[in-house]
Amino acid sequence: MSPQIPTCQLGTQLLHGDHGPGSEVVPSISVTSTFRAVPHGDPEGLGAMNPEKHVYSRYSQNVTSRVEQILSKVNQGHAITYASGLAAAFSALVHFKPKRIAISGGYMGCHGAIATYIKGRFTDTPIISLDDEFQEGDLCWFESPLNPTGESRNIQYYADKIHAVGGKLLIDSTFGPPPLQYPFKWGADCIFHSGTKYFGGHSDLLCGIIIVKTEAEREQLWHDRVYMGNMMGSLESWLLLRSLRTMHLRIPRQSANGTEIAQWLNRAIVPEGQEYDGIPGGVITKVWHSSLQKPDANGFDPAVQMEGGFNACFSILLSKIEYAEKLAHSLEYFVPATSLGGVESSAEQRLNSDPKENPLLVRLSIGIEEVTDLKDDLRRALVEISKGN
Structure with missing residues (x-):
């Protein structure tokens, strides 16, 4: 070299x-x-x-x-x-x-x-x-x-x-x-x-x-x-x-977007009959993301290990299989696709690629779009699937 x-x-x-x-x-x-x-x-x-x-x-x-x-x-x-x-x-x-x-x-x-x-x-x-x-x-x-x-x-x-x-x-x-x-x-x-x-x-x-x-x-x-x-x-x-050439611009933007959306969706885990920021309760039951982890018994803090920001790809658990089946195809700005890491956001019911995975799990890969538009898209789709549309 x-x-x-x-x-x-x-x-x-x-x-x-x-x-x-x-x-x-x-x-x-x-x-x-x-x-x-x-x-x-x-x-x-x-x-x-x-x-x-x-x-x-x-x-x-x-x-x-x-x-x-x-x-x-x-x-x-x-x-x-x-x-x-x-x-x-x-x-x-x-x-x-x-x-x-x-x-x-x-x-x-x-x-x-x-x-x-x-x-x-x-x-x-x-x-x-x-x-x-x-x-x-x-x-x-x-x-x-x-x-x-x-x-x-x-x-x-x-x-x-x-x-x-x-x-x-x-x-x-x-x-x-x-x-x-x-x-x-x-x-x-x-x-x-x-x-x-x-x-x-x-x-x-x-x-x-x-x-x-x-x-x-x-x-x-x-x-x-x-x-x-x-x-x-x-x-x-x-x-x-x-x-x-643009990796140092893309990844921090994806990290910031992904962290904001993961934490926003986590706050939407509320009982059925309630809602959070327009997201109906009882639809999302769990959100996994490094930023949501607490330090463990060994003192491990993901924020220290991930010194430049948290991951832009994470998963959510929905309450019904039909929600997980429909979500990726109900979104406008998230491509229903199995790969991840692109500048465009994507969503996948992970079971479609990995038969061992929980059928309720949907993986989200967050891109560089405007985060407000991604939130609006998720909110609309979650309302839509909750109504059985």
């Missing part, structure tokens, strides 16, 4: 963290799969910005290298990209080769990737709970904030627990991207993101990201990626680079 630019704020890193040779302000989309060899060139492919280092796009190409430089800086580690979040999840399992995997709840896609990884193993890889006793060789697969509810978990607690036996902690921080949360500060060994969500931010690309603490670890991941063949395409890399 190119030399580090001087220390600067997040927004400046996102805009200028990929300085390299050439005069293009916005890089061209590279469509070449192979590059003209130069004397004494080498196929390092480790994210070098020097175009003469590029040999074959399975190793590296210019836009992906620029993206990985920025991701490394803003995540305070050494980043590598993949064709999708699940491709990154599978690659992390290959990298760590865990004897056992400790995981509880979270994104069903990662559970599927773990099951697929185990299927290809010649030896059993037991799955245990985060609350079980850990052993040497375990991988603690930890998600915070948690999908789909948006609750925060204590990273430091589980990092200390797994490190005490010589294991590793991988955190899925998809719901807590920079500047909201920096998991290395709390003891994580590896950070995983579905870059499809907040890093992409525009619902138009698939991407997975792994960040590790050392360049040597990243090099191992890169060698695996070369032969697994799960690198990002050129167009997706270009779209991601474009998206990173």
Whole structure:
């Protein structure tokens, strides 16, 4: 990777963290799969910005290298990209080769990737709970904030627990991207993101990201990626680079909107026959969100861990299945969709994607729209479904 630019704020890193040779302000989309060899060139492919280092796009190409430089800086580690979040999840399992995997709840896609990884193993890889006793060789697969509810978990607690036996902690921080949360500060060994969500931010690309603490670890991941063949395409890399330019503007706005709406909906949990701000009582029975959590017995306060603001994706529990089935399709400004993290808000009865989920649960991903319009939309839809319309 190119030399580090001087220390600067997040927004400046996102805009200028990929300085390299050439005069293009916005890089061209590279469509070449192979590059003209130069004397004494080498196929390092480790994210070098020097175009003469590029040999074959399975190793590296210019836009992906620029993206990985920025991701490394803003995540305070050494980043590598993949064709999708699940491709990154599978690659992390290959990298760590865990004897056992400790995981509880979270994104069903990662559970599927773990099951697929185990299927290809010649030896059993037991799955245990985060609350079980850990052993040497375990991988603690930890998600915070948690999908789909948006609750925060204590990273430091589980990092200390797994490190005490010589294991590793991988955190899925998809719901807590920079500047909201920096998991290395709390003891994580590896950070995983579905870059499809907040890093992409525009619902138009698939991407997975792994960040590790050392360049040597990243090099191992890169060698695996070369032969697994799960690198990002050129167009997706270009779209991601474009998206990173506004990440410091998008995510704080989504965080502020999401926190305000979650707290507003929580105040609407009132008995049937009453109402709060036009929302009929007895429709919403629970709201999960990091901002609504109280410090636990260990003194964990999500506000400290989420130093840049709370998550923009969270869930609500409705009182009737027909309410949960209708809500997403009764909204105007919320897209009924399964993905999240885009600039547009979305809503989903989570059961439609995860058959293990509570059928009363609706996940809301809050975008950058005007928060008053989102509130008006939710209020109108909740009134409508409560009347059976």
